[in-house]
Amino acid sequence: MDSQSRVFAAILTESGREYTGNENPQRLKVQAVDRQILNNRVQEVQVTGTAEDCCPADRVSVRVSVGHSKDSVNEVTNSVSRRLEYILQVVRQHGxxxxxxxxxxxxxxxxxxYHMDAEVLITFSDFEKMERVRSVLLEKLAKSVCVGTPQFYHSAECLSLMRRRACVSAVENAQQKACEVSQLLGQTLGHPFLVREEETREWKNEDEEDGGRCQNATRLPHPSQIPTITVSSQVSVSFTFRDISKKKPQ
Known part of the structure; x- marks a missing residue:
């Protein structure tokens, strides 16, 4: 998983000012600083980390349409109802x-x-069951029904899980960077005192087009064509440096 991070660390310049990173590092000089001065200052490291998480669609819906014309309302209602009952029976048999x-x-x-149109919308979490249902309906009802193109999408639960995973991974990446920075500065990383999610972004690999149009075919999209959403999270985490000057009493 790719990640990026920005690091801000507070250190002292020759004049005692803090170096924020906007100055030329070559102008800084290393000098001995009294330990008491360091102990009286709040020392911290701020790290901005990013992470991504992606997942293919976990839901698919299919529209099945049926229509008929008759001389009376009862005739057309009975004709369409028989087809609807068979469609619902097939759907129930497949879970x-x-x-x-x-x-x-x-x-x-x-x-x-009198003309009656009816539409059945079925949602599946099992793509293989959806394929079997479409195959049975197309085989048994032939041209008397219109089986729509499968529409793949992400459930709210799936999106929420991806967002949480991306955020947690971003925090983990920031913590790892902060540990490396503290070691570089000869410090010991302390506890975090501020965690803020600064930005989240979401995008999918393709646009869903031709939604729900009639298609008398049973071939499913290739797995690589199933929509995949990527979630990106950027967080800012601030850590303190531990004060190791105070030794535990023996």
């Missing part, structure tokens, strides 16, 4: 729950005919 399935019906009149 989809009622909360993951929704049905909508639309009835209207065209000249002397």
């Amino acid at each position: 989809a729950s009622e909360k993951d399935t929704s049905v909508r019906r639309f009835l209207h009149r065209e000249a002397d005919k």
